[in-house]
Amino acid sequence: MLGLLLLALAGGPGIVRVGSPAHPTLATAVAAARAGDTVVVPAGTYREPTLILDRPVTLLGEPGAVLDGEGRRGLLVVRGPAVTVRGLTFRNTGTSYQEDRAAVLLDGAARCTLDANRFEQTFFAIYLSRTVACTVTDNRIVGTPTAEAATGNAIHSWGSRDLVVRGNRMSGHRDGLYFEFTTHATVVDNLSTGNLRYGLHFMYADSSAYVGNRFLANGSGVAVMYSHHVTMRGNHFSRNRGPTAHGLLLKDITDVTLAGNTFDGNSTGVLADGANRLVATDNSFQANGWAIRLLASSADSRFSGNRFRGNSFDVTVNGRQAAARFDGNWWDAYRGWDLDRDGTGDVPHHPVRLFALLVERAPAAMLLQRSLFVRLVDAAERTVPLLTPDAIVDRHPQMTASAGRAP
Amino acid sequence: MTRREAAGVALVAVAALLGCGQGTPAIAYDVDACDFCRMTISDQRFGAVARTAGGRLMHFDSIECLAGWITAQDDPPREIWVTDAGAPGVLLPIGKARFHRATVGRSPMGRGYMAVAATRPVTARDGAELSWSDVLAEVRREGVVPTDTTLTAGGGG
Numbered sequence: 001m002l003g004l005l006l007l008a009l010a011g012g013p014g015i016v017r018v019g020s021p022a023h024p025t026l027a028t029a030v031a032a033a034r035a036g037d038t039v040v041v042p043a044g045t046y047r048e049p050t051l052i053l054d055r056p057v058t059l060l061g062e063p064g065a066v067l068d069g070e071g072r073r074g075l076l077v078v079r080g081p082a083v084t085v086r087g088l089t090f091r092n093t094g095t096s097y098q099e100d101r102a103a104v105l106l107d108g109a110a111r112c113t114l115d116a117n118r119f120e121q122t123f124f125a126i127y128l129s130r131t132v133a134c135t136v137t138d139n140r141i142v143g144t145p146t147a148e149a150a151t152g153n154a155i156h157s158w159g160s161r162d163l164v165v166r167g168n169r170m171s172g173h174r175d176g177l178y179f180e181f182t183t184h185a186t187v188v189d190n191l192s193t194g195n196l197r198y199g200l201h202f203m204y205a206d207s208s209a210y211v212g213n214r215f216l217a218n219g220s221g222v223a224v225m226y227s228h229h230v231t232m233r234g235n236h237f238s239r240n241r242g243p244t245a246h247g248l249l250l251k252d253i254t255d256v257t258l259a260g261n262t263f264d265g266n267s268t269g270v271l272a273d274g275a276n277r278l279v280a281t282d283n284s285f286q287a288n289g290w291a292i293r294l295l296a297s298s299a300d301s302r303f304s305g306n307r308f309r310g311n312s313f314d315v316t317v318n319g320r321q322a323a324a325r326f327d328g329n330w331w332d333a334y335r336g337w338d339l340d341r342d343g344t345g346d347v348p349h350h351p352v353r354l355f356a357l358l359v360e361r362a363p364a365a366m367l368l369q370r371s372l373f374v375r376l377v378d379a380a381e382r383t384v385p386l387l388t389p390d391a392i393v394d395r396h397p398q399m400t401a402s403a404g405r406a407p
Numbered sequence: 408m409t410r411r412e413a414a415g416v417a418l419v420a421v422a423a424l425l426g427c428g429q430g431t432p433a434i435a436y437d438v439d440a441c442d443f444c445r446m447t448i449s450d451q452r453f454g455a456v457a458r459t460a461g462g463r464l465m466h467f468d469s470i471e472c473l474a475g476w477i478t479a480q481d482d483p484p485r486e487i488w489v490t491d492a493g494a495p496g497v498l499l500p501i502g503k504a505r506f507h508r509a510t511v512g513r514s515p516m517g518r519g520y521m522a523v524a525a526t527r528p529v530t531a532r533d534g535a536e537l538s539w540s541d542v543l544a545e546v547r548r549e550g551v552v553p554t555d556t557t558l559t560a561g562g563g564g
Binding site for chain 2: 097098100150158174175180181196197198201203204219220223225226242243244249251252273
């Protein structure tokens with residue numbers, strides 16, 4: 001990078017410097033750049049018509065370089081292959097209902113890189129449309145939403161594949177990350193917080209992996225829908241609270257792996273509606289209202305080696321037929337014993353409280369949550385299960401939280 | 408419960424019934440969840456509301472979810488409102504709207520229906536026009552989810 005900057009200062013080959021006599025504006029500099037050139041943007045605020053990059057060039061912002069849309073336009077459209085945009089600040093696109101206006105729109109681009117840019121007050125910040133093998137890394141995306149003005153998504157991908165999104169931070173948009181018709185995406189180490197709706201939302205987004213991301217305090221949490229072959233590993237779903245908020249909503253999702261994630265302080269940790277072949281291992285569920293809600297539309301789920309601590313309800317189902325296997329989890333509500341000292345409880349654990357079923361049918365019953373009546377009902381049901389689903393039972397409850405193992 | 412308390416409860420109940428019966432409903436954007444697909448309703452160009460035969464209000468994030476819900480009901484809803492895509496956030500009785508393939512952005516479920524106030528002139532931006540019964544028939548036949556979910560082309564940015 002330093003070498004590049006020195007080259008830029010020297011005006012060496014392959015470098016086009018904005019503001020030099022030959023290239024007084026961004027537009028003239030970009031027009032002059034040949035494939036492989038780097039356009040260097042010195043500090044300053046640039047108010048120019050939407051810039052279009054259709055050749056493999058690098059647009060490199062020096063500290064303090066700002067592209068300002070003056071509330072009226074998108075700032076950059078990338079159409080060519082192998083474009084790199086790095087180190088710029090994009091600001092103030094304004095709102096448009098007629099177009100999905102974006103600070104940076106990648107339209108039909110391939111092998112492009114957006115790295116270490118900053119976005120302030122943008123409708124959509126980064127919009128990828130029909131891209132292939134693009135990389136979005138270490139960008140900072142900040143909005144200040146108001147109740148009156150609508151906002152777009154921070155990073156939005158439509159009809160793209162082989163996308164890599166790593167190390168970005170986004171807040172104050174409708175959805176932090178939204179993928180639609182986007183397959184083979186790798187989403188790693190991002191922080192999505194304080195967005196109006198979802199920290200992460202995807203539909204029709206198959207064969208993708210989400211690793212080590214944090215989704216904190218978004219209006220409705222995370223919702224993923226109508227997709228298959230999804231892996232989520234080591235993510236943090238926290239403090240997503242509200243009547244329709246879920247740490248993770250799985251809706252019509254098939255073949256999903258949840259491993260080593262933490263769900264804490266959510267209204268609902270995981271809601272599975274039409275989730276098939278869900279495998280959840282080694283996750284922590286802490287201090288949620290509901291840790292897991294399984295609807296009857298979900299089939300063939302397996303939960304093992306997970307830890308349940310301090311949730312109002314660990315598991316609820318909306319029918320006695322719910323099909324899910326729980327085995328070898330640790331439950332703070334487990335009241336059994338381990339006489340043979342093998343680390344596994346000697347009596348099974350039934351994680352669905354009768355009261356949870358009552359609340360599932362009649363939410364107003366929640367008023368009774370801390371009452372003596374409910375404790376008696378739950379105790380009676382634990383002793384002689386009549387109404388809770390027989391199938392939802394952990395026959396190998398773990399005695400210590402650290403023993404979370406996947407049998 | 409004393410007679411006086413009972414009268415009070417009855418009064419509140421009657422007031423509540425009256426209150427929920429009238430006027431154009433509203434969608435609380437970014438708060439209400441779609442009663443068909445569960446998504447939180449956010450895009451103010453596509454929301455819809457139906458009042459069931461029993462008087463309950465159902466909220467939807469898109470025309471396709473409204474249609475999907477209707478085709479799954481035994482009784483038709485008593486009233487339906489859709490958003491005029493030309494005036495985001497404004498609900499119209501369904502009889503005052505016409506339907507198009509969406510041209511403004513993309514609908515939340517991806518099938519791409521949009522409603523427009525019938526009084527608005529047709530513009531070059533409007534996609535092919537559909538009747539409400541066309542929409543219902545399409546959704547009944549193909550479902551709410553787009554038929555080709557591997558699609559990688561179409562629509563504008």
